[in-house]
Amino acid sequence: MRLRSLLFVPGDRPERFNKAAASGADAIILDLEDSVAPEAKQEARAAVATCLGQSSEVSRLVRINPVDAGCLSADVDAARGADGVVLPKAEGSATIHALVDAWGAACLPILPIATETPAAIFRLGDYATVERHLCGLTWGAEDLPAAIGAAASREADGRYTQPYELVRSLTLFAAHAAGVAAIETVFPALSDDAGLAAYAARGARDGFTGMMAIHPRQVPIINAAFAPSDEALDAARRLLAAAAEAGQGAFRFEGRMVDAPHLKQARALLARAGRPLP
Numbered sequence: 001m002r003l004r005s006l007l008f009v010p011g012d013r014p015e016r017f018n019k020a021a022a023s024g025a026d027a028i029i030l031d032l033e034d035s036v037a038p039e040a041k042q043e044a045r046a047a048v049a050t051c052l053g054q055s056s057e058v059s060r061l062v063r064i065n066p067v068d069a070g071c072l073s074a075d076v077d078a079a080r081g082a083d084g085v086v087l088p089k090a091e092g093s094a095t096i097h098a099l100v101d102a103w104g105a106a107c108l109p110i111l112p113i114a115t116e117t118p119a120a121i122f123r124l125g126d127y128a129t130v131e132r133h134l135c136g137l138t139w140g141a142e143d144l145p146a147a148i149g150a151a152a153s154r155e156a157d158g159r160y161t162q163p164y165e166l167v168r169s170l171t172l173f174a175a176h177a178a179g180v181a182a183i184e185t186v187f188p189a190l191s192d193d194a195g196l197a198a199y200a201a202r203g204a205r206d207g208f209t210g211m212m213a214i215h216p217r218q219v220p221i222i223n224a225a226f227a228p229s230d231e232a233l234d235a236a237r238r239l240l241a242a243a244a245e246a247g248q249g250a251f252r253f254e255g256r257m258v259d260a261p262h263l264k265q266a267r268a269l270l271a272r273a274g275r276p277l278p
Contacts, residue, residue: 011044045078052081092123109135116143136181200225236266
């Protein structure tokens with residue numbers, strides 16, 4: 001399942017489902033949690049279940065409510081036709097096992113939102129032990145500051161404050177340690193296309209492989225940021241071809257010294273773009 005761009009859509013707004021699916025996002029996230037008022041949860045489950053009963057060329061994930069919210073069984077029933085489950089308030093492997101146990105046989109791939117409680121930060125290393133159940137790992141910068149009484153997670157210019165930069169970095173490394181997709185969190189300023197482009201480009205530079213979106217207009221910008229350029233793909237092919245010819249550990253390539261980590265990076269870039277290795 002490709003997870004370059006993932007677009008949230010409220011589960012109680014079925015009139016938006018088709019527009020979200022047509023946005024160009026690799027996946028849509030039908031939300032049963034924060035974007036749905038408590039009195040509309042059951043209506044949202046019914047709408048999501050109806051949507052999942054129809055065919056789609058776009059991957060569909062369902063964000064359920066936290067496993068301890070008292071509605072896990074109802075959420076699981078609504079999400080059974082999905083391609084994956086987004087799990088909020090995840091706190092490491094114990095939360096994953098709780099969902100798998102509730103789901104029963106053939107639990108769908110899980111995308112945990114892994115940083116929404118203080119305890120969750122100390123469980124990020126757990127995900128490598130349950131990677132077979134995961135399709136990725138992502139983080140959030142909204143619930144955690146609320147949980148600890150912080151005034152904000154960002155500076156006035158939009159940059160994360162130091163505690164949340166740390167959380168972002170730990171999530172990135174936890175995803176790669178587990179061998180799953182590292183998904184950058186949302187960019188909340190809907191009208192700031194330049195800011196979004198810079199934010200998404202930073203995520204791709206740092207090693208995230210995709211990003212979540214909260215509006216269809218954000219999707220093309222995210223897709224562009226996380227799609228390797230033709231120039232980068234050509235450079236990766238040249239590097240791997242040169243490595244095959246050199247037949248040694250470290251060698252000179254286009255004016256710089258390269259070795260095994262550079263080759264691994266080139267192979268990963270081509271794999272992410274679905275291109276064959278030379």
